[in-house]
C-alpha cells in the first residue's frame with residue numbers, strides 16, 4: 001500500500017527550518033541502496049546518520065515489525081512489557097551491565113544518564129554535583145545535553161546553559177587529574193568513545209583505561225555515550241570493548257532499533273539502583289514496537305555475523321580510501337574504526353554533501369571538514385568498493401579547485 005497522496009501541502013513550507021536540507025526526497029530503499037522520488041538510485045553511506053543498522057527493508061526485520069504492529073504498538077509503562085525484559089536481558093548480556101532504562105532517542109538516553117549522575121551525587125550528600133565533559137563532544141540538543149556538548153554553535157542562543165559541567169580535552173588523562181584537585185563535587189565522567197559530530201575522533205584505548213582507573217579510584221561514574229559509535233558499528237558490540245573496560249552507565253540509541261526510534265541507558269551495579277519509582281519516566285519509552293525492533297535487530301546482527309562484517313568491510317573500505325587518497329595534499333587524516341570512518345580534509349567541505357548525492361552517494365560532513373561514512377552494517381565488500389570509486393574522484397576534484 002502506498003502512502004496517501006499529499007492532501008495538505010500548500011505553496012508555503014510549514015516545516016520549521018531547523019535543517020539545511022538538500023532539495024530531494026527519498027521514497028524507498030533496499031539493502032544499502034535508496035531511491036529518490038525521481039527514481040534516482042543512491043548508495044547509502046549515511047544510514048540515516050548511523051541508524052539503519054540493517055539497511056533498508058531488511059527481509060527478516062520487516063515481517064517481524066509487521067507482526068508486532070498487528071499485535072501491540074504501545075501500551076504505556078503502567079504495565080509489564082515483556083519485550084522490555086527481553087531486550088534488557090540481551091543488552092546486559094552483550095555489555096556486561098545489569099539493568100536498562102528505555103527511552104526514544106539519543107538525547108533522552110543522555111538526559112537520563114545526566115539525571116542519574118546528579119542523583120548518584122545527591123545520594124552521597126553532594127548537593128551541587130559536577131560532571132566532567134569534553135571539548136568537541138556532542139550529546140544532543142535538549143538544554144542539558146547541549147550544555148554538555150562542547151560546540152559553541154550548538155549552544156549559541158540558548159543560554160543560560162545548565163550548570164554543573166566541567167570540560168576537558170580528549171585523550172589527556174592529566175587534565176582530569178588536575179581538574180579533580182579543585183573540584184571535590186565531581187561525580188561522573190561523560191564521554192563518547194568515538195566523537196561522532198566532533199569529527200570522528202576516537203578516545204585512545206590507553207586513555208579509556210586511564211579514565212576507568214581514575215573513576216574507580218575516586219568513586220565517580222564512568223558514563224560512555226555510545227549513541228553513535230555503539231551497536232556493532234566498530235566491529236564490537238560497543239566501541240569501549242576494544243579497550244577491555246566496562247562503563248557504569250552507557251546511553252544507546254540510533255542503530256539499536258534499525259530505524260525505529262529508540263533509546264536506552266544501560267547501568268552496572270554502581271548506578272543501577274540510583275533511580276527508583278517516580279525518579280524518571282517517559283510515555284513512549286520501552287513501547288512494544290521499539291522493543292521488538294531492538295530485539296530483532298540484535299538477533300539478526302548475531303545470525304548474520306554483522307560485527308565481523310562491520311570489521312572486515314570497514315577495514316576494506318578504509319584501505320580503499322587510503323589507497324585512493326595516498327599522498328594527496330589536502331587530505332589531513334583518515335580515521336575511525338569498522339564502519340565509522342572520517343576523512344579529514346584540510347579545508348571545509350560541506351559542499352561535498354550535495355556533490356556526493358549528485359554522484360549517487362549518501363554521506364555527511366561533520367565538524368566542517370570531516371567527511372563521515374557510517375553505512376548500514378550489512379554493507380558488502382563490493383559495495384564498499386563502489387563507495388570508494390564514487391568518493392575518491394569527488395574528493396580529488398574538490399581539492400583540485402582553487403579555494
Ligand SMILES: Cc1ncc(COP(=O)(O)O)c(C=O)c1O
Pocket residue numbers: 105106107108110138139140141192196197225226227228229253254
Ligand atoms: C554521540 C551522540 N550522542 C547523542 C546524540 C543525540 O541523539 P538524538 O539525535 O537521537 O537525540 C547524537 C546524535 O548525533 C550523538 O551522535
